[in-house]
Amino acid sequence: MPEAALAMNQEANDWVEVCALDDLPHNAGIAARVAGRQVALFHLPAETPAVYALDNWDPLGEAAVLARGIVGDLGGALVVASPLYKQHFRLADGQCLEDAAVRVTAYPVRVDQGRVWLAVS
Template sequence: MTYTPICSVDDILPNTGVAALVGERHVAVFRVGSDRFHAIDNIDPRSGASVLARGLIGNLGERIVVASPLYKNHFDLTTGECLEAPEQSVRAHAVQVQDGRVLVALN
């Protein structure tokens, strides 16, 4: 698995996301709390817009999700599953932190 450096840990405020281009793929990288990171595709499948990184992070039961800023669908940050319409799910990607940098590997 090849990891691509995205940014410094400090570049992502807790409970927010940032957008990054990894290869040809638009990726949303989220920081949940102070030390948990997740990455999913950034393209909202319903609209085709690259906006999921701007969504609101929250939880539905035990699942940590982001709500799309356009149609408010919820995407599980661990799996990429769209809770309202599973056929509109996105890919989840591997994330790791090394030496204060956030890295993403496409799945």
């Protein structure tokens, strides 16, 4: 394990190395199993931050499909549209824009030396 990664793990033991940044498709999502959870990772290279992570589970459609949704900008917020019923979930915090009572977990993400790390609790 590289020194920076080792230091990161010692600093916060809930950070998990997920993949190489180059493994993520640009401007799209991909699902990954991280610490027993299915997570949707989104790489938007033109944005800051460039990588976002949400639960892959769509609570309205009741399926693990958010990684297959279309990413875009809705009213100035970066979102993913669920492929099932088209609700929009904000990438920054997982809030559903059509229903204030619905939210999916958004995970903190770090990119260090070309590797993607996800904080899980």
